[in-house]
Amino acid sequence: MSDWWQEAVNALFKIANADFLDKRTKKAITSKLKNVVALVGEVEAKSGIPYPPYYVEPVLTVAESSDNLGGLGVMYARTIPIEANGVVQILVELSAPLVLYATKKTLKLVIAHELLHYIELVRNFTKGDLVSQITASSVYEERYTDYSRAFDPSKVFSTSSSKALVRDLNKKTLAGLDDEKLNEKCKTRWIEKKLPVAKIPLERNQVHVSMEAIMRSTFEPRVMDLVSRMT
Secondary structure (H helix, E strand, O other), rough: HHHHHHHHHHHHHHHOOOOOOHHHHHHHHHHHHHHHHHHHHHHHHHHOOOOHHHHHHHEEEEEEEOOOOOOEEEEEEEEEEEEEEEEEEEEEEEEEEHHHHHHHHHHHHHHHHHHHHHHHHHHHHHHHHHHOOOOOOEEEEEEOOOOOOOOHHHHHHOHHHHHHHHHHHHHHOOOOOOHHHHHHHHHHHHHHOOOEEEEHHHOOOOOEHHHHHHOOOEEEEEEEEHHHHHH
């Protein structure tokens, strides 16, 4: 089995176990994983940082605003810290509609953008003021808002060949991804076909990890080196 296929198998574990998806949809997602693996490799090459573990989520998450404005936010991807075996692990969740319907350009931007969130999370978990302000028994709340919470792309993708990627990240993902064609495909090919959707209030879109787990955790040395130089 080739390396790319082994990585795809790992990323598809939730798809394989999703009994609510038909075989045709599963096959389509599987066939698209080669694009994801290739683009993750490109982002790693441009950043010099190993990408965190990632997987495809078979249920599309949509956050609903509680401000009576009727706002909906499709979460095509999320970077999620979880507590497992007493330490923090950071995973990237890519939604099935993103994998199925996004262009390679959009998919690459999302993959790169989630790397910035990953680095920012590591920075938050390891900087001294976070540890000093929260006791070991307290809980750190991670909310999935997408504003001003991604690491500066110019500090991560700093080579001359990355200028276009940095420009597009600043222009197209700074305030959240807005791809009308992707949104329309997601609506007509996923939501309207009654494929699985989970609607959650925006204020509930969070996870908790303990400070004890954060303090026991170690993170990728190249990310640690980057954030220490930028602090």
